Amino acid sequence: MAYRIRTLTAAAALLAAAGMSAAPAIAQDKPGEGTTIKMSQASWDTGWFHAEIYKQLFETLGYEVSGPTTLDAPAFYQSVAQGDMDLWVNGWFPLHETFAPAFEGSASIVGAVAKGGALQGYLIDKAAADKFDIKTLDDFKRPEVKEAFDRNGDGKADLVACPPGWGCEVTISKHFEDYDLGDDINPIKAGYSASMADAIASYEAGEHILFYTWTPNWTVNELQPGKDVVWIEVPEREGVEAPAAAEGLDTCVADPCSMGFVANDIVPVANNAFIEANPAVKVLLEEVKIPLEDIFAQNAAMNAGDDDIKAQATAWIADNQEAVDGWLEDARAAAK
CATH class of the missing domain: 3.40.190.10 (Periplasmic binding protein-like II)
Known part of the structure; x- marks a missing residue:
């Protein structure tokens, strides 16, 4: 620190001898x-x-x-x-x-x-994808799938969604409207981290889970895509324009993968x-x-x-x- 002070003092002396001031240079360091x-x-x-x-x-x-x-x-x-x-x-x-x-x-x-590269979309546990051959949100209209993902007993599959006011909440609500999912899936809109922690605990207890997430996010560290969970698609629907599908995503049930959200x-x-x-x-x-x-x-x-x-x-x-x-x-x- 002493060396730094001496260096600055010497520089100031040289500038002063030349009729200049050190102040502008120092100030410029902190604009x-x-x-x-x-x-x-x-x-x-x-x-x-x-x-x-x-x-x-x-x-x-x-x-x-x-x-x-x-x-x-x-x-x-x-x-x-x-x-x-x-x-x-x-x-x-x-x-x-x-x-x-x-x-x-x-x-x-x-x-x-x-x-x-900031991906977002819907994931389910890989075991459920394999067992029920789940490919898109439309599969949650099937009674056996709804029952498998119904963690609160209301007759609907539970989805960890987004709290009100988040941009993803608007898109998820639009998906529910476009694909007529209101009678099939229950969107959980409470605090996201707490809701995801609950879903992860359920997964570790052997239950099936459905959740929205984005990357980068800690969720895909806890639940590894391709191993623990897989991305699923939004269904094709006449009159519904979906964003361009993601290509080369080997952690999705399909390639290209129509995730319903753009990167x-x-x-x-x-x-x-x-x-x-x-x-x-x-x-x-x-x-x-x-x-x-x-x-x-x-x-x-x-x-x-x-x-x-x-x-x-x-x-x-x-x-x-x-x-x-x-x-x-x-x-x-x-x-x-």
Whole structure:
């Protein structure tokens, strides 16, 4: 530390002798000083790791970060449009396109945390798929299948779905309407992590399970696709336009696999006025990339009990320091 202080002092003396000041260079290291970022994070905890990484990078640039404030998607998109929040890095597009009318013209997607590969859809235990020859959601109209997946005795198969306010809840509700599943499947919309923990316990007790999930997510660490569980398809239906099928997915009952959801990009969404006033933030959002595999690994560790997300983010930054230094350098240059 003493060496660092002497080095800076010597540099300042040389600049002073040349009639220059060290202050601008030092200030440029922290272009965000004096500015607070009102940051949000998603209500799903699998998005908190990359939110913490961005927060620490913003703080390295001198910004003070308020939050992140945990919000459901509808509340965030309304808040960012109004300027009550500045940004989050938990956008899922095209899944969140349903919220676009709330923020178009006031906020925008800026960069991408991870492009493509964020799969989502329905899975069942492999034993049930083999025993009942289950291929699509339509198979849950069969009495013997409903009975096998009925864990609460209401005569319907139980599905771990999404809590109200999540983008996936809107899509799942549309599937129920399009495929006329209301009399056959009971969507559980309670807290997702608790509902999935209950489903996993049921699976370990030898029961059959049906659940929605997305990747990266700790669920596919606990229940390995292809071994413990398999993806199933949404049925073909005249008049119902399904997203493009995923190809080469050997953990699905079919290839290509019509999952009912498109592969999503995980992206930052930021208030336009805030981004225009803070070019360093804009460049950082445009350049940062976090591999899905790294998010998956953290999600699995978190589910196993390691919930020190701040330390995990700090470690990820240190492990990727060369790339991080390049992003920060470009962000500082943008603020000149």
